[in-house]
Each structure stands twice: as C-alpha cells, then as structure tokens.
Amino acid sequence: MRTIKLFFVCMFFCTFAAFGFQNTQLDYNALYKIKDEGLNNSQVMDIAWNLTDRIGPRLTGSEGLKNAYDWTSGQFKEWGLSNVKVDPWGDFGRGWDVRKSYVAMTVPYYQAIIGIPKAWTPGTNGLISGEAVYVDAQSEADLAKFKGNLKGKIVLMPTSVEAKTTFEADARRFTDEQLEGMTSERVSNSNSVFSQRRISDFRRAAQLRNAAYQMFKDEGVAMILNTTRGGGQGTFFTSNGSRNDPEALPEMEVAPEHYNRIVRLLSKGEKVMVEADTKTEFHESDEKGYNVLAEIPGQDPQLKDEVVMLGAHLDSWFAGTGATDNAAGSAVMMEAIRILKESGVPLRRTVRVALWSGEEQGLYGSRNYVQSEFMKNGQPNDNHAKLSAYYNMDNGTGAIRGIYLQGNEALRPIFKEWFSAFEDMGANTVTIRNTGGTDHQAFDGIGLPGFQFIQDPIDYGTRTHHTNMDLYERLQGADLRKNAIIVATMVMQTANMDEKLPRKPKVFETSRRR
Structure with missing residues (x-):
C-alpha cells in the first residue's frame, strides 16, 4: 500500500511540475523591450494605411488581395524574417473585381x-x-x-x-x-x-x-x-x-x-x-488561394523545431477597404512579429506569422493550412505535436480586454499571470468561454490550442463589419498599438516556456465534436 501511495505522490508532483512549476513567470526584461518598441516606434497604423487606403479592398481572388500578398511578403523580407512565402492552400475558384x-x-x-x-x-x-x-x-x-x-x-x-x-x-x-x-x-x-x-x-x-x-x-x-x-x-x-x-x-x-x-x-x-x-471582372488565370507565412527561427537547440503561431485573415469585403475586418488584425499581427524581431528578445521556439485568405467564404485558408501542416489521412502528424499555440485577432479595431480559453481550464492560471502585466491597459479578463467565427477555430477543431482575444466592440457590429463604411477612419490607433504589445508578449511567453501550453483532453475533444 505504501508503494502505491508513493507512486501516486510522485505522479502528482511530476504532473504539477509539468504544468505548475514550468517557467510561466513573466519575463519583465523582455516585456520592457516589447513595450518600448511597441509604444515608441510603432508602425501599426502605417501598416494599416498600406492595407486600406493604398492597397484597398481585398476580396479573396481579387487584384487587391494579390497586391496585399506582394506587399506583406515584401515587408516580412525587409524586416529580416525567415522562410517568407506566399503559400498556396488549394483551389478557391475564380476571382472577381x-x-x-x-x-x-x-x-x-x-x-x-x-x-x-x-x-x-x-x-x-x-x-x-x-x-x-x-x-x-x-x-x-x-x-x-x-x-x-x-x-x-x-x-x-x-x-x-x-x-x-x-x-x-x-x-x-x-x-x-x-x-x-x-x-x-x-x-x-x-x-x-x-x-x-x-x-x-x-x-x-x-x-x-x-x-x-x-x-x-x-x-x-x-x-x-x-x-x-x-x-x-x-x-x-x-x-x-x-x-x-x-x-x-x-x-x-x-x-x-x-x-x-x-x-x-x-x-x-x-x-x-x-x-x-x-x-465587374472575373479572374480565371489563377484560381488558387494563398496564405502569407514568415518566421523568426527559435534559438534553443532543443525547442527550435517547436512553433508558436500568430495570425489574422488578410482578405476582406470590397464595399469599403476592410479596415476593421480585418486590416486591423493583420496590421496588429504584422506589428507584433516586427516588435519581436526588432526588439531582439530571445525566442526559444520558432515564431510563425500567418495571414490567411478565404476567411470570409469559410475559413478556407486556415482550415486547408492546418490539414496539410498538422494532419495526415485524418490523423495528427509530427507537426501537430510541435505546435504550442496559435493566437488570432479578428474582432475589429477595439482594444484587447482579455482572452477566451476555449474551454481549456489548464490555461487559466497561466494566462491570468501573463495578463496581470496589462491591467493598466484594461486587459485582464480570462474567460473559459468559447468564441467562434474566425481562424482560431481551424486549430481548435483539430485539438490544437487556438485562441481569440476579447476586444472592445467599438462600432464593429453596428457600422463597420462587412460594410461600405469599413474604412481607415474607423481604426483606433491607440487600441491597435496596445494590442500589438499584448500579442507580442503572449507569443514571447509561449515561445519561452519549458513545455508547450497544455492542451484540452482528447476525451473532451471527441465529445465536443459529436
């Protein structure tokens, strides 16, 4: 009996060590660098201007989205990111302008x-x-x-x-x-x-x-x-x-x-x-859909093959210029990875940014990506085990106020600790609830940790979402600067943990899909 008790005690402490005592503490030195770069040298509104006023609407398959592929991939290269590519995810169909x-x-x-x-x-x-x-x-x-x-x-x-x-x-x-x-x-x-x-x-x-x-x-x-x-x-x-x-x-x-x-x-x-x-004009010369991908390689020899992802959908509707849906999210994620690169904070795991297309027609870009990258014949592949988390932004221009756990209880204490650094920015709400309607669902749907942030609604549902008034003027610059800092910090913390973020139990995943 004593042997059995000792066994369970050891198992308890091993489990607690894996998820309780790993280094989840905030890296305040890195946080200082991220805040300094994000507050004093922000480029988020210039990125947003390029995506909206200069490039314009970005319906999937349109000339505008192709121009956005070219410009965003060019920016990633200019910033010194690695493995930059405009990556085809499959057949979408004819484009339209x-x-x-x-x-x-x-x-x-x-x-x-x-x-x-x-x-x-x-x-x-x-x-x-x-x-x-x-x-x-x-x-x-x-x-x-x-x-x-x-x-x-x-x-x-x-x-x-x-x-x-x-x-x-x-x-x-x-x-x-x-x-x-x-x-x-x-x-x-x-x-x-x-x-x-x-x-x-x-x-x-x-x-x-x-x-x-x-x-x-x-x-x-x-x-x-x-x-x-x-x-x-x-x-x-x-x-x-x-x-x-x-x-x-x-x-x-x-x-x-x-x-x-x-x-x-x-x-x-x-x-x-x-x-x-x-x-109107239909485009049939290239009917494939594409995502834009880029990376900062990890520095830890044991962890550099593992990945933390951040992303947003680059495509938009066309009556406006897709400012809040979703140039805002794309600009924040681009700015977040620029901050991480420019500030020089150490990153143990590889950080990969993705700008999706086809989101407005059914999450096509992200869903096709996760199936080819993390699955094989309907089952998780080796890359599935190497992804720690995916962070997404697609709820307009409003300030991040917290994060949805997507039912993952094990993450509550970790995320509450990380968000404690942003109480002065009004962001400290951690909810167990799920949220849907955007690209994090592609990851969550195959058992990977995928997250969307709680954001102030501003006038997203009343004035800008899929409307002719979704224009640059609707963007809240201060909110987007803060959001990029929060995202960059979350990604940095995830990249530098000893272990990957804990996942929901497979039993839960199976029952949830029924």
Whole structure:
C-alpha cells in the first residue's frame, strides 16, 4: 500500500511540475523591450494605411488581395524574417473585381442610390434603365402571379431590414461589469423547440429566395436590388454571391433607406424607374488561394523545431477597404512579429506569422493550412505535436480586454499571470468561454490550442463589419498599438516556456465534436 501511495505522490508532483512549476513567470526584461518598441516606434497604423487606403479592398481572388500578398511578403523580407512565402492552400475558384458601380432612381424624381454590385455577379454591360417591380411573395405559390411580367424589369423582394433612428451610441467599450460577467461559464437556456422553428423558418426563406432567383433568370430580369442588415446613415452590408453560377444576374446591394423608399413608393402604387451601369471582372488565370507565412527561427537547440503561431485573415469585403475586418488584425499581427524581431528578445521556439485568405467564404485558408501542416489521412502528424499555440485577432479595431480559453481550464492560471502585466491597459479578463467565427477555430477543431482575444466592440457590429463604411477612419490607433504589445508578449511567453501550453483532453475533444 505504501508503494502505491508513493507512486501516486510522485505522479502528482511530476504532473504539477509539468504544468505548475514550468517557467510561466513573466519575463519583465523582455516585456520592457516589447513595450518600448511597441509604444515608441510603432508602425501599426502605417501598416494599416498600406492595407486600406493604398492597397484597398481585398476580396479573396481579387487584384487587391494579390497586391496585399506582394506587399506583406515584401515587408516580412525587409524586416529580416525567415522562410517568407506566399503559400498556396488549394483551389478557391475564380476571382472577381468591381470596375464600375452606378445606380440611381430616375422616376418619380432623380436621386443616386448608395450601393455596389453583389460579389461574384456580372455587370450590366452598359447603361440600363428599367421599371422597378416589388415582388411581394411570401411563398413559392405567390411567385406565379409575377410570371410573364418581369422581362427587363428591376426587381425587389420583401425584407425585414429597417433603418430606424436609434438613441444609443454606435460605438461602445465593455464595462467592468460586462467583463466580469464573461468570466462565468455560459450555460444555455435555449428552447430547443423554438430553435428548431427558427431553423425551419430560415430554410423556408432560403427555398423561397432560391425559387425566386430561378424565376428571375427564366423571366429575363434586368437587375436585382437587395439589402441586408441595416446600419443606418447610408451604411449597407455586403454578402456572398454565388461564386460558381455562370448564369447569375446583375445584382446590387444597397443602403436600406434607399431600398425601403423604393418599396414604399411601389406599395403605394407609384411608378419607379431605375437606371444602372455596372462593370465587374472575373479572374480565371489563377484560381488558387494563398496564405502569407514568415518566421523568426527559435534559438534553443532543443525547442527550435517547436512553433508558436500568430495570425489574422488578410482578405476582406470590397464595399469599403476592410479596415476593421480585418486590416486591423493583420496590421496588429504584422506589428507584433516586427516588435519581436526588432526588439531582439530571445525566442526559444520558432515564431510563425500567418495571414490567411478565404476567411470570409469559410475559413478556407486556415482550415486547408492546418490539414496539410498538422494532419495526415485524418490523423495528427509530427507537426501537430510541435505546435504550442496559435493566437488570432479578428474582432475589429477595439482594444484587447482579455482572452477566451476555449474551454481549456489548464490555461487559466497561466494566462491570468501573463495578463496581470496589462491591467493598466484594461486587459485582464480570462474567460473559459468559447468564441467562434474566425481562424482560431481551424486549430481548435483539430485539438490544437487556438485562441481569440476579447476586444472592445467599438462600432464593429453596428457600422463597420462587412460594410461600405469599413474604412481607415474607423481604426483606433491607440487600441491597435496596445494590442500589438499584448500579442507580442503572449507569443514571447509561449515561445519561452519549458513545455508547450497544455492542451484540452482528447476525451473532451471527441465529445465536443459529436
């Protein structure tokens, strides 16, 4: 019995040594160098300017994104990073760019309409003019009454999007109470019957929309106008078009105020005429997708083959210049690795930065990368065991206020210690909760530690996310400078631990995927 007790005591201390006594303490000498470089020599806003004002929108497959590949990889080389490459991740499909965008209402009076062609739709092949028709269909049966009456028309369908005056600020920061609330485990209180009804309603609406679009093609409609989430004050949100539909119609997404005015006029029996002149271009010479990668090699002979990654998606939407989504994240991650290189802080493990593409269409760049880099035939390969962590930024321009643990309890004391250095920057919240919707999920999904930061929302959800107003002016320079310092510190600490960051148990991973 004594032997068994001694065995378990030894096992306890060995485990505790691995995860409790390894060097998780903050390296304040390195932290001082990182803060000095990041606060006094920051280039983050210049990086962001290049990605937005100078290069412009960066839809996956567009000329703008290709220009971003060239510029970012050139910067990495100029900074002295190693293994810089524009790395193909697989077939994406044809690219697309807008060359001309004009739409206006001409009857009952003239007024320009705020809008832009929907992604991957063709242009009008010159100026067109047509009568607007409101296809007020609530079911597929309702579509029948419009058959034979839509040739050459410009059509609109019902929408629930409104653009009402609000009495709350567009932009906000998290309060202390809100951040404190994030630290508790979230327990769902959803009504499964209600959720199933919502899913059913969504599917029914999608079926109606698909049936209507097919009828519009058959009828010879000249153009479709639509609107999505309303932001008010001339803000409109863009969405994915059908990238592989060779028979797609010219289609424009417009500001909800302008869309709803036409609907109101038509509903009251007023005649509305619309003219448009749009030109789009498809690119088919290179249909592959690419990521931009670069490294700072590790200095420890025993640990240099292990890797810590940081990244963000480089692609954007195209009605604006993708400033908060996601030039902000790309600029911060570029600045973080520049800080690490320029400050000369020692790094035991290799640090690799990745700028992804295809995120907006389904995390294509990061998901294809992790499958080729860390998996083989559906199973983890040797590189899987060598990655310590991946850090991601993709929640707009707001200041980092903490980090999501993605359910990894073992990291709570480690990250709380590291974030203690940033309490004066307002960043010290560590939550066990998961967050989704961006590239860290590609890593988390194959059992690797992948993390996204808690960020102040600012006006991301109300004004900039996927909108025509996602422009340089929306960036918060002070926030981005702080974010780069925090990311660089987290990466430095992870790179210099004796062991890799602890991972979630495989049992948890298996149950989570069911």
